[in-house]
Amino acid sequence: MADDSALRTVDVARESGYSVQQVRDLERLGVIPAATRSSNGYRAYAPVHVQALRAYRGLAGAIGPVAARQLMADLWTRTVTEAAAAINAVHVGLARERDEVLRAQQALWAIESEAAHHGAVEAEAAHHGAAEGADTMTITELAAALGVRTSTLRFWEREGLVAPERVTSLRARRYDASSIGAARIVAALRGSGYGIPAVRDIIDSLHSLQEGGGPERARHILVERLDRIAARSVELLRAGADLADILDSLTPARAPAPA
Structure with missing residues (x-):
């Protein structure tokens, strides 16, 4: 039947x-x-x-x-x-993807904020006729400015996150404006609770995004990714x-x- x-x-x-x-x-x-x-x-x-x-x-x-x-x-x-x-x-996988994109957005904001800060510092120095090369710091000065220990800066250096401009014959480190900016970004991300591997991944991925069209393009790509994750x-x-x-x-x- x-x-x-x-x-x-x-x-x-x-x-x-x-x-x-x-x-x-x-x-x-x-x-x-x-x-x-x-x-x-x-x-x-x-x-x-x-x-x-x-x-x-x-x-x-x-x-x-x-x-x-x-x-x-x-x-x-x-x-x-x-x-x-x-x-x-x-x-869980979708939630993790979303968190990674949000983390990248925060890092991009940190990079752009630091770039703006550095530009303001340069403009102020130029206005007062600061001597060329004055915009550098020793490891002690940079550590004090960031509120971290000098050993922390050395650890970041070993991890490839921050590199001094040069090391003198007396092994004294000098950090130029670019290195200071990178250190500020790392400090901001670490202060937000990101581990060293995450900081490295964020900075590497954002650099790749910026190479493809600058910060504006990077922001657009990240928003698109969030939209796709939401749709999924x-x-x-x-x-x-x-x-x-x-x-x-x-x-x-x-x-x-x-x-």
Whole structure:
């Protein structure tokens, strides 16, 4: 006796927004479970197949079709606990991307602020006829200006974040305007809680952005990235209800074996 609740391939295609061929292809790739076969050999689908295709659409918009196919195919072999953790990792990844862009925006602001400050210092020095080469600092002077220890500046130097203009025969360091500006940026980022690897990555990435068109272009690129992340987050939220229904159909978490 035929199951009146069974969905045909064309029904699934219509409900999911995919073509009949796409439904078959995504079944073959494991994005949706294999359909059962009716007595006459035709595919028989269930509502969970439609939910899986809608969830896949949202995931593809959030993390790309390749990663979405892999995640969906993997979900069917997981327990509820494992599948929920895999989906949560997608949310965490998007949040991390957003934090990185916001951090880069803060660093760009710091770089631009320091450039403006340095320009004002140069203008003031020129107005008062300061001698060429006066805009330098010793390591002690720079450390005092930044409110850090001289050992901190030496550590930043070893990490490649700040370099003195020159080191005299007596190993005395002199920092020129460029080095002072870099040190101020590093101090600002470190004061905001960023670790050394993060500071290095931020400065390197911003330098790359600026080389591609200056600070204005860098700001535009970062805003575009935030907009794309927001759109991807919406796609993930759109997939949420269908993913929740899929999790309900999975095997419950296994209880730990007795001791």
